[in-house]
Amino acid sequence: MVIVAHAGPIPEIIRIYGGRDDELSKDLILTHDGRILTTGWTESHGDTLGDLQVMAMGLACDSMWSMTAGGTGGLEKGKEIVLLPGEGVLVAGYTESVPNDHRQGYLLRIGLDGNLVWSQQLGGTGRDGFFDLAPLADGTFLAVGDYQVDPYRDGWLYCFTASGDFVWQRFVGTDRDTRLFTACQLVDGSIICAGWSRPALPGTIPDIHLFALTESGDPLWDRIFGTGEQDIARRVRPLATGGFVMTGESELPEDEGAEQIVIARFQADGTLVWGLACGNEWLDQASDLAIDQDHAVYVVGTSEVNAEHETDVMLIRVTLSGELTWFSTHGSDADDLGRGIVIDPFGRLFVTGQTHHRFAIHRTDNFIARVLDSYLPGSQPAFLSSFDDAGIEFRRR
Numbered sequence: 001m002v003i004v005a006h007a008g009p010i011p012e013i014i015r016i017y018g019g020r021d022d023e024l025s026k027d028l029i030l031t032h033d034g035r036i037l038t039t040g041w042t043e044s045h046g047d048t049l050g051d052l053q054v055m056a057m058g059l060a061c062d063s064m065w066s067m068t069a070g071g072t073g074g075l076e077k078g079k080e081i082v083l084l085p086g087e088g089v090l091v092a093g094y095t096e097s098v099p100n101d102h103r104q105g106y107l108l109r110i111g112l113d114g115n116l117v118w119s120q121q122l123g124g125t126g127r128d129g130f131f132d133l134a135p136l137a138d139g140t141f142l143a144v145g146d147y148q149v150d151p152y153r154d155g156w157l158y159c160f161t162a163s164g165d166f167v168w169q170r171f172v173g174t175d176r177d178t179r180l181f182t183a184c185q186l187v188d189g190s191i192i193c194a195g196w197s198r199p200a201l202p203g204t205i206p207d208i209h210l211f212a213l214t215e216s217g218d219p220l221w222d223r224i225f226g227t228g229e230q231d232i233a234r235r236v237r238p239l240a241t242g243g244f245v246m247t248g249e250s251e252l253p254e255d256e257g258a259e260q261i262v263i264a265r266f267q268a269d270g271t272l273v274w275g276l277a278c279g280n281e282w283l284d285q286a287s288d289l290a291i292d293q294d295h296a297v298y299v300v301g302t303s304e305v306n307a308e309h310e311t312d313v314m315l316i317r318v319t320l321s322g323e324l325t326w327f328s329t330h331g332s333d334a335d336d337l338g339r340g341i342v343i344d345p346f347g348r349l350f351v352t353g354q355t356h357h358r359f360a361i362h363r364t365d366n367f368i369a370r371v372l373d374s375y376l377p378g379s380q381p382a383f384l385s386s387f388d389d390a391g392i393e394f395r396r397r
Contacts, residue, residue, distance in 0.1 A: 015063075015384045016355060016381050016383050022042075023381050026039060029342060031083060031112070034058065034059050035056050035059075038382075039052070039079070040077070041075070041093075042382075045068045050070075050076060051070035052068065052070050052077060052078040052093055052095075052108070053078065054068075059386075066114070067110065074095060076095045079092055079131045088109060088112050090162070091109075092133040094130060102125055105121070105123050106129075107122065118164050130145040139162070143159075144157050147171060153178060155179065156171060157171075159217065168216065169217075170213065172211045177200050178196070178197040178209065179196055179197070180195040181195040181196075181233065192210065194208065194210045195208075196230075196233065207225060208248060210225070210270055212270060222270075228253060230251040231249075231250045232249055233246050234247055235286065237290070239320070243265060243273065244265075245264070246265075247261065247263045247299045248262055249261050249285045250262045259283050260279040261316065274321070276322060280303050280304065282304035288339065296317055297318045298341055300351055301313075311331070312336050313338035315330065315338070330385075337354045337355075355383045356380050
């Protein structure tokens with residue numbers, strides 16, 4: 001199939017925000033009272049290496065408050081944010097403000113007024129961190145990432161309460177070099193986590209690795225999927241109909257350095273239902289996915305759009321049955337990175353990431369963006385954009 005034209009959602013509004021240095025927004029959520037909360041990191045608040053940042057905005061992308069957290073002398077990143085209804089949010093990421101070039105997992109609870117309730121640094125003496133955060137049906141939360149056991153890593157699952165109390169932890173893929181980037185709980189109660197693993201030998205190539213556990217962390221099964229080239233799972237999310245959807249990327253064997261975004265649907269036992277790959281001819285990487293009320297899957301990522309390696313935000317829509325409805329790229333006159341996506345009950349998409357955009361107004365054939373505030377030239381600010389997913393046409397030859 002050769003795609004000759006594709007249309008996607010048209011941005012309604014975009015907010016570009018930042019300070020004297022670089023910012024990146026990695027994930028976002030919607031609250032029940034009409035707020036958008038994002039997490040990522042900023043280099044514009046004291047620590048030049050970067051602090052974890054959480055921002056609150058209205059649905060018109062107007063700023064309400066911003067807070068930062070972190071130590072001195074190291075980089076802190078927020079990777080995932082989840083809502084505590086009526087109480088605040090939990091954020092998972094990592095901190096490098098630890099001795100000897102180490103890194104530790106970083107968990108925070110923040111009130112809806114932007115005040116820090118508690119924070120924890122967790123890990124050993126290697127380079128550890130969290131990359132996703134999943135609420136569980138029993139009211140606890142599961143942070144997932146990797147835990148270094150020199151010279152390789154184990155997949156790390158850490159279960160805790162909203163008060164920060166420890167419940168249980170597990171390490172998976174201990175016979176391989178394993179990294180976990182994502183987790184979710186299915187409607188049957190089982191937990192799915194995913195990332196990549198490879199044999200614990202120098203020079204080996206990573207494959208997508210899926211793990212299933214009970215709600216208490218006991219192993220159920222694991223599956224490895226690979227093409228012989230580099231394959232990575234970035235996000236898994238549950239389907240209300242049962243099973244789950246995964247997105248990530250796979251390296252193309254005929255073109256070294258080129259990757260395509262992969263999207264796949266699985267049954268709860270790990271059986272593959274369908275899978276597809278899409279993208280441009282250069283490097284495409286997935287970052288996040290969301291599922292709407294009709295069970296359609298939306299993926300956000302980053303796509304190289306020319307041989308000069310310039311990047312745009314990529315958006316993809318796939319039906320529950322695996323039909324590619326559309327994919328589209330959105331960008332400015334410079335590099336743009338897509339990182340987080342969420343859908344409101346009315347079908348409006350909210351996307352966040354980073355842009356190297358230099359102008360207050362940018363227009364292309366299908367991209368009209370209204371910038372609501374300014375930032376210092378030369379910096380690489382974060383962005384938050386909303387899209388109207390209406391009147392989409394996808395044509396193929």
